[in-house]
Amino acid sequence: MPIINRLLKLRRHLAEKEIDAILISQPENRRYLSGFDGSAGFLLITGNKAVLATDFRYIEQGKAQAPDYEIFQVTGGFEKWFLGLINGLGITRLGFEGEHTTFVTYRQLKEMLEKLEPKPKEVAVVGLVESLRAVKETEEIELIRRAAALGDGAVEHIEDIIHPGMTELEIAWEIEKFMREKGSQPIPFEVIVASGPNGALPHHKPSSRPVQCGEPIVLDLGAKIDGYASDLTRTIHIGRPDATFKKVYRTVLDAQLAAMAIISEGINGGDVDKAARSHIEKAGYGEAFGHGLGHGVGLATHEAPRLGPGSTDKLVSNMVFTIEPGIYLPGWGGGRIEDLAVLIDGKLEIISKAGKR
Numbered sequence: 001m002p003i004i005n006r007l008l009k010l011r012r013h014l015a016e017k018e019i020d021a022i023l024i025s026q027p028e029n030r031r032y033l034s035g036f037d038g039s040a041g042f043l044l045i046t047g048n049k050a051v052l053a054t055d056f057r058y059i060e061q062g063k064a065q066a067p068d069y070e071i072f073q074v075t076g077g078f079e080k081w082f083l084g085l086i087n088g089l090g091i092t093r094l095g096f097e098g099e100h101t102t103f104v105t106y107r108q109l110k111e112m113l114e115k116l117e118p119k120p121k122e123v124a125v126v127g128l129v130e131s132l133r134a135v136k137e138t139e140e141i142e143l144i145r146r147a148a149a150l151g152d153g154a155v156e157h158i159e160d161i162i163h164p165g166m167t168e169l170e171i172a173w174e175i176e177k178f179m180r181e182k183g184s185q186p187i188p189f190e191v192i193v194a195s196g197p198n199g200a201l202p203h204h205k206p207s208s209r210p211v212q213c214g215e216p217i218v219l220d221l222g223a224k225i226d227g228y229a230s231d232l233t234r235t236i237h238i239g240r241p242d243a244t245f246k247k248v249y250r251t252v253l254d255a256q257l258a259a260m261a262i263i264s265e266g267i268n269g270g271d272v273d274k275a276a277r278s279h280i281e282k283a284g285y286g287e288a289f290g291h292g293l294g295h296g297v298g299l300a301t302h303e304a305p306r307l308g309p310g311s312t313d314k315l316v317s318n319m320v321f322t323i324e325p326g327i328y329l330p331g332w333g334g335g336r337i338e339d340l341a342v343l344i345d346g347k348l349e350i351i352s353k354a355g356k357r
């Protein structure tokens with residue numbers, strides 16, 4: 001079981017920060033560190049203890065999914081049981097998830113710690129579990145590959161059946177149905193189908209607009225296997241594409257290839273973004289590429305590392321991330337190409353296999 005290894009890594013980082021214990025409740029972090037995928041519960045991890053605090057609904061599930069954890073049954077709100085959980089553990093510095101703890105929970109936490117003697121200090125921890133999650137284990141990469149293969153298959157399927165007059169919603173449903181029938185769990189994000197002018201909105205929601213010949217059609221989709229997501233974008237057309245399509249598509253593809261070409265062990269996410277962005281700027285579309293180049297993918301569709309302007313996130317082996325430049329022209333539409341990639345022994349490997357034009 002890799003859970004023990006994950007805990008080992010976490011404890012090493014906590015020791016460096018002189019933190020005795022950490023409280024985790026963000027769902028993906030909780031699942032990553034315990035194996036438990038229920039919708040409610042806190043993990044308390046100390047130097048030699050790992051406790052899953054959850055309610056009646058999840059006791060049996062917790063025992064089965066998190067065998068490395070003691071199970072602590074809670075009743076009522078956080079303030080009812082928290083002291084019972086940490087009392088007597090001798091914690092002097094307690095970490096909590098700075099980005100995910102609500103203000104109300106934080107206030108309750110502070111009030112309760114006041115009651116302990118000596119009073120432990122609460123320490124906001126930001127991005128720690130996320131940084132561990134960014135570097136994948138072999139088994140995680142395998143699950144992402146399987147999810148990506150379903151996305152590849154869905155694009156191929158749509159290219160076979162798409163025809164003028166089909167609506168964006170119909171196309172989105174065909175994509176979703178295909179992936180679910182081939183074994184995807186509920187998909188990690190709503191399928192994007194953005195035809196013609198709608199493509200100028202990077203995250204357009206599928207509508208009842210019928211697709212037409214020659215216009216760009218942006219498809220952005222992902223599947224999920226055993227909790228792990230994939231993420232893929234292709235821009236397609238029916239019949240003969242217009243001249244703008246050819247120019248936009250070529251520019252986006254070349255920008256993507258330029259980014260891929262410079263990726264190696266230790267490069268900054270910001271530098272990779274710049275390689276793609278400067279290509280798009282030179283073609284005169286600088287203003288039309290308004291989002292970052294890519295993001296990590298795993299238990300969450302968007303996670304660390306970030307590939308975008310100014311990002312200092314270093315890309316290292318076993319990170320899985322997207323490379324997705326795009327050009328958006330109001331009135332005409334959009335062109336985006338997104339591939340999922342992994343660094344293996346410092347070499348970039350493209351996971352997505354869906355064809356490009």
Ligand code: ZN
Nearest residue numbers: 220231232233
């Ligand atoms: Zn996407």
Ligand code: ZN
Nearest residue numbers: 231322324338
């Ligand atoms: Zn993406």
